[in-house]
Amino acid sequence: MEQWQLWPDSDAFLLSEGAFSHPLYVVQTQQTGVGGMALLTLLHQRSAAGIVALSRRPQQEMVSALDAGADVVLPLNAPPDHLMAALRAVQRRCAPRAPAMLRAAPPTELPWTLRPTDHALLTPDGTRIALSANEIVVMQSLAQAQAHRVQRRELLQALWGEQAGDMDNALQAMMYRLRRRIEQASRWPAPVHAVARVGYEFRAPLNLG
Structure with a gap:
């Protein structure tokens, strides 16, 4: 896995350069700024990347998070090896579909x-x-x-x-x-x-x- 980039909250992430260009995302469902579910939806709409959601209430939020665009939902306190295994699995699953979706992205030359x-x-x-x-x-x-x-x-x-x-x-x-x-x-x-x-x-x- 490449080096991680961290943001203090969803607002800082959405204003960052290339916010939707990363290959993988780990998103906490409890967010300052844009709510976690809304952020999952935006990521799913704008990116072909894999998404792992971390929740303090995984059982209650699992369905909502998956419907919003997460590939996997884990407890916020999941062991690091569980998180890394989930990321590897999501990366494998998302790799075949990424190129086609990226080719469909609108070019920056369009006015x-x-x-x-x-x-x-x-x-x-x-x-x-x-x-x-x-x-x-x-x-x-x-x-x-x-x-x-x-x-x-x-x-x-x-x-x-x-x-x-x-x-x-x-x-x-x-x-x-x-x-x-x-x-x-x-x-x-x-x-x-x-x-x-x-x-x-x-x-x-x-x-x-």
Whole structure:
């Protein structure tokens, strides 16, 4: 097994770069931020990876976790060798189907369209995603920026002006909600990504319509 990458909660994971590109996931069903079952559903929709769920109440949550997308449900206090055996089994089972699903993923070259007057973002296949006024401000900033990358301070100023100084957490929460809105409304991977020590960027062509 390759080295593990850990996140403190589901919000941090969903805002991380390449969140849905990992080959295996271990998910606790009790989460801060997005609930564990909702996170399992997102992973199952967006990734071909294997998923092991860890639960404090495995008997009560087993059916829900499996229906949400987990391949295996283990107790949160399962011995390490049980967890590793489950991961190896899930990896073997998922390996044959991963390439086909990954080939079906939409290429990053396909253009998205922002329509500010309609308060809408259009996916490459034409799916319409309704956006709030603040989300339109963010998307316009991304659309107009070079390489669709905007510094955090610029977004804070555009959204809140003089009150922007203590709004970092509000911006992070907004960007998370924007990503989640895109993926729940369209089932396309959200091209909005955080860039460490810089801000945010939109990793696909983005046109103003």
